[in-house]
Amino acid sequence: MQLKTELYIDGQWVQGDGTLPVVDPSTGAVIAEVATAGAAECMAAVDAAHKALPAWSKTAPRVRAEILRKAFEIMVAESDHLATLISMENGKVFSDAKGEVAYAAEFFRWFSEEAVRTPGDFRLSPSGDKRILVTHQPIGVSLLITPWNFPAAMATRKIGPALAAGCTMILKPAGETPLTALWIMDIMERAGVPKGVINLVLPSQTGPMISKMLHDPRVRNLSFTGSTQVGQLLIRESADLVLRTSMELGGNAPFVVLDDANIDEAVKGAMLAKMRNGGAACTAANRFFVARTVADEFITKFAAAMGALKVAPGLADGAQLGASVSIKERNKIAELVDASVAAGAEVKLGATTPEGPGAFYPATVLVVEKNNPILSQEVFGPVAPIVIFDTDEEAIELANATEYGLISYVYSEDLARGIRTAEAIESGMVAINRGVISDPAAPFGGYKQSGLGREGGFDGIHEFLEIKYIGVEI
Numbered sequence: 001m002q003l004k005t006e007l008y009i010d011g012q013w014v015q016g017d018g019t020l021p022v023v024d025p026s027t028g029a030v031i032a033e034v035a036t037a038g039a040a041e042c043m044a045a046v047d048a049a050h051k052a053l054p055a056w057s058k059t060a061p062r063v064r065a066e067i068l069r070k071a072f073e074i075m076v077a078e079s080d081h082l083a084t085l086i087s088m089e090n091g092k093v094f095s096d097a098k099g100e101v102a103y104a105a106e107f108f109r110w111f112s113e114e115a116v117r118t119p120g121d122f123r124l125s126p127s128g129d130k131r132i133l134v135t136h137q138p139i140g141v142s143l144l145i146t147p148w149n150f151p152a153a154m155a156t157r158k159i160g161p162a163l164a165a166g167c168t169m170i171l172k173p174a175g176e177t178p179l180t181a182l183w184i185m186d187i188m189e190r191a192g193v194p195k196g197v198i199n200l201v202l203p204s205q206t207g208p209m210i211s212k213m214l215h216d217p218r219v220r221n222l223s224f225t226g227s228t229q230v231g232q233l234l235i236r237e238s239a240d241l242v243l244r245t246s247m248e249l250g251g252n253a254p255f256v257v258l259d260d261a262n263i264d265e266a267v268k269g270a271m272l273a274k275m276r277n278g279g280a281a282c283t284a285a286n287r288f289f290v291a292r293t294v295a296d297e298f299i300t301k302f303a304a305a306m307g308a309l310k311v312a313p314g315l316a317d318g319a320q321l322g323a324s325v326s327i328k329e330r331n332k333i334a335e336l337v338d339a340s341v342a343a344g345a346e347v348k349l350g351a352t353t354p355e356g357p358g359a360f361y362p363a364t365v366l367v368v369e370k371n372n373p374i375l376s377q378e379v380f381g382p383v384a385p386i387v388i389f390d391t392d393e394e395a396i397e398l399a400n401a402t403e404y405g406l407i408s409y410v411y412s413e414d415l416a417r418g419i420r421t422a423e424a425i426e427s428g429m430v431a432i433n434r435g436v437i438s439d440p441a442a443p444f445g446g447y448k449q450s451g452l453g454r455e456g457g458f459d460g461i462h463e464f465l466e467i468k469y470i471g472v473e474i
Helices: 039-057 061-077 079-090 094-114 153-165 178-191 206-214 228-239 263-279 292-307 327-342 392-399 415-424 460-464
Strands: 007-009 012-014 018-023 030-036 121-124 130-138 141-145 169-172 198-200 219-225 244-248 253-257 285-291 346-349 364-367 383-389 407-411 429-432 465-473
Touching (some): 007 178, 018 178, 030 178, 039 169, 039 206, 061 178, 094 153, 094 263, 094 460, 153 219, 153 460, 169 206, 178 198, 206 219, 219 228, 219 460, 253 392, 263 383, 285 392, 292 346, 327 383, 392 415, 415 429
Parallel strands (some): 141 169, 253 285, 285 383
Antiparallel strands (some): 007 012, 007 198, 018 030, 130 465, 346 364
């Protein structure tokens, strides 16, 4: 594998103002040193995106579509290499990384198809005095900020619609996982993206440099995936120039098992919803609410399934649960569990930080009361706190007792009951009798403090388009 370690600005691989080590969290070894960007490099990226915008925004939709399709094909062909790289710098097991690459590539394919289908409107006004013409135009230079937990998919979920819409962009990946994003830059270059259309910077001073770019009037759009706390700061920063913002923020997903659920299927779904990516996902089931009459069976079978997972470095044979992205992140998980146990949680599995190298934490199952502090936290790891409830109304109340509202999971053999429960839960997405529903063809996003706007689906491209109404005299 030929790693790219330089910044990508105006179609060139360039050095920056320093370097940042990328660490394999399974071993603590340094994989590579990547270039960091100072003010000069960040502003050069904005310059390049601004200069490239007029030509790219006028490029035929079919041309943009074919470039995205080519990127999809390259990404699929190189999926093993990219999955290996993701596992190395992120810590997730290879099977999860391979799944992420497939998911990430689909955003290029989906938006290659959406690029040629941007809708418009042409009709007579109700008064009959004019024609109403509605069209869509690219919003302009966009700043894309992505997290470490899905370094490929969170990048392609933004790059795909931005390119399809005719926008130019600056990508700022997470410092923990920049190598994946750099590989994607290389893919885009080989797919034929013109110079300046897409740029990548990794600021050495993250906050000040992002603020500087957000206060440049040439930047008109911000798309961010990350924590709610950082998202709130970025919304405030974006308010000064009234930027369009798309925010995919934190989650605290409830997993509701009603008393008529198929418990074996619920356990299978719980393993997917909780343990995909080792629990480091905003969509991860974070709070389990189980009906009292089926609680013993669910807890026993779920703890057994969690306990059977093989904990090992991501690229090891048979690994099912890898390392957290860093020792710092692992220790956050451990602190949350320790506080939960101190508050009365009953440990059914795990809850002990292992000795030895690597940022590992074991699969953990806790039974807690509804006021346990862990229920108010987004645990980005393999920890499942379970609360036992008595009525459907209580389960819904508990599920909604959070400032987040990204995704929820409901298990019931009665479809009407499941849909009623899904409609009552305050979240932008609900999975009924499924542990995974994320799909590039579906709108991804949340209610409340889980974000603004939608990614994927028919809605995703509209986050990068402005609506223009033209009134035509007749």
